[in-house]
Amino acid sequence: MISAAKRKLDQELGIPLSVTSEWDFIHIGSFQYRCRWDENWIEHEIDHVLVVKADVVVAPNPNEISDIKWVDLELLDQIMDGEVSDDMVIAPWFRAIHDLYIMDNYDETLEHSDVIAENCMMGDLRMDPRNTPGQSLLDALGSHREIVEGVIMSSLGKMEQERLHGAMTHLFAGGGKRLRAILPRLVGDAVGEGHDGHYTLGACIEIIHNFTLVHDDIMDQDPIRRGLDAVHVAYDDATAINAGDAMLAVGFEILAETPHIEHESLAFLVKSIGEMVRRVAEGQMVDIEFEDRDEVSEEDYIAMITGKTSAMFETCAMTGAKLAGADDSVVENMANWGMNLGLCFQMMDDLIDVTGDTETLGKPAGSDIVQGKRTLIAIHAMRSDLELPMFSKVFGSGDCSEADLAEAVEELRSSGSIKYAKQRAMQHHSMAHACLDQLGGGSAVDVLRELTDFQLIRIN
């Protein structure tokens, strides 16, 4: 592989083998890459990513390369964000490399010596600059959002009591992508026949998802949700408990009432969603228990988020497929996709909490560390042999200065804990793509591929 890289550098950039033979290439990973260039042609290959730091004169071969540009990290970010030129075309494989390997810390990328993301599968990437990554997903979300919002709001309208209705609709005013609401329909379109029943199913799961947030915020005593007061703060604990209960009931009610879901399907849906709620409750319970435990293993953590976060994605995918008339093996495959999607989602969420900024998050950055949450990052750090004095001081302290928190995050970076968590997230991202590869092609499946990548990019 390194020989091939040297050949390519000679042939394309005119760097002779006499120079590159002295270089220490670092193989930081590889990814499966697929890009549709036009109606008929898809590029589909495995790309390896090698890194080297060197001072060299290049002489590009004009048959291969029309121009080169030296950029620092800041300019690179601006280019990727489309801030430099609107019509600059970014090769989809380069965007994949950017997103997968260098978005955290470029210097680190150059220095570390092990693999970041091995055999990672990316979804369909697009060449057309008007089709920015995730555009099919954004289009699909846009085409369904209004309808499903309507189903959600009219369903919550069943509650006539004013205060309770207010508390039940409060979180929906805070925006949100309605991902779980639209997911069953997207899956339905991808594996069979998407129909109006999928909107009811999506509304049911979205309402239930929001119910769990209302109750979780009471249990965790979190005051903020989506940048707004949590329901128990905007109202009070009793109202929030009651509102959550009624939301759960409404979720089941609308499934049983809609003419778009056959009686034959109802039992499967009620059973699956009941089980989902139970698993979410169990995950939440275990999450709370973690705070009092000396030792939490990686397996414990995976089991916890499999319930608390993944169960809902799994159920969206599984029930969406079933409702579209898919056969059992497809339903199971989609459940598996949803589970891996959810695991990747939660791990990325944990990463974003540590590496994101407070304004984007709508809650304090690093709050997981301050609260002593056992995420993969924390579990890795706690079992590392390294001294992490600031992390040890800040973790679970309940309160600390911004400077201390920043230093703790830096320790997590140098301990490799952040990188490790990202690797694990990428594993589940790949496994999710592997499930989609078992489906046929088509634009509806492409939407699911983009959605799978969306976990990494977090389009707003």
Next chain:
Amino acid sequence: MISAAKRKLDQELGIPLSVTSEWDFIHIGSFQYRCRWDENWIEHEIDHVLVVKADVVVAPNPNEISDIKWVDLELLDQIMDGEVSDDMVIAPWFRAIHDLYIMDNYDETLEHSDVIAENCMMGDLRMDPRNTPGQSLLDALGSHREIVEGVIMSSLGKMEQERLHGAMTHLFAGGGKRLRAILPRLVGDAVGEGHDGHYTLGACIEIIHNFTLVHDDIMDQDPIRRGLDAVHVAYDDATAINAGDAMLAVGFEILAETPHIEHESLAFLVKSIGEMVRRVAEGQMVDIEFEDRDEVSEEDYIAMITGKTSAMFETCAMTGAKLAGADDSVVENMANWGMNLGLCFQMMDDLIDVTGDTETLGKPAGSDIVQGKRTLIAIHAMRSDLELPMFSKVFGSGDCSEADLAEAVEELRSSGSIKYAKQRAMQHHSMAHACLDQLGGGSAVDVLRELTDFQLIRIN
């Protein structure tokens, strides 16, 4: 009616008209009375209850009366409880009079001047001393309890997480009659074909009933339930919230899973039970809001308990009938029965809170008064023109001495507020019986009649 009474006293007890013509009879009410004496003969009549206080010599007519006995209230209670003689036969109409008119306070019965319970309908009463009132009900409860308990406990066994499972099963260890669990089956037997699906349905509603208690106790900050620590006390608020959520989910799950409920029936059940949960949440919300409101009308109160308490009885009866294959008019009639049963149940509960003792209740007697609960008794008292200084002082105070509380209760008695609430309870008791009278006969319907009376007697 008074002339007829005088004639009977002369004819049966030998008290001449010259004596009784001087007496001031008080008509305290009347009731519809029905008693099956044997296979073929039912006594079915309206009985009027007159009271008089007099000093007189009696000379019973041996053709009518074999013996008489003068008893004080204490001895009377012992006789009614079967403590004096095991084989003493009590005429069912006398037991009806005892339960309806003199169980609260015998002296008051003698002194008040208006009707306690007008045209009250009692269920089938029995003559056979081995068949004490409620015996058919007790037999029916006994024959179903073990099976339905088994369904409940194995359903809750779905939750493998130890702490959550403990919290979910905690209240069931406190006993309880499992009335809501058995009710669907009893209704099924009375109107059509009772079957195993009724046990699942009953377990579902009982689990959901208990979930509402778990959450209610957090909202109301009640520390005691069924003489045990409430779940949020035995565990903590977060666990109790979570356990309740999981219980609700399990309720729906088992309905969808059982082979004993057809897919065609499932939609009706899920819809009805979802609506029930929503109405219970709404009732609980309104109940909490009452505490901060200056004025709560009787209509407001009825609307609140129609949700908070009656919705569950209504749903038990309605879904039980539907699952037995009853037609829509029967289903509606049974829903109406359940609603009136629930209203009577809640009003009697309010009465028992004020007039019962702490030991029997498993929680402090009079706690509704101390907490400032707007029951019918309180609403009546607050709008009465009478001065009720101790009631005003104690009501909603949050804490008071036993002596003050006893004095407040005495004020509620003399203001007629307790009596008024009892009259209203009796109205719903009668309306419930009127629903049952629309059904055919048979022992399964008799069980429902006894269950209707059970609200008044509260057999343990």
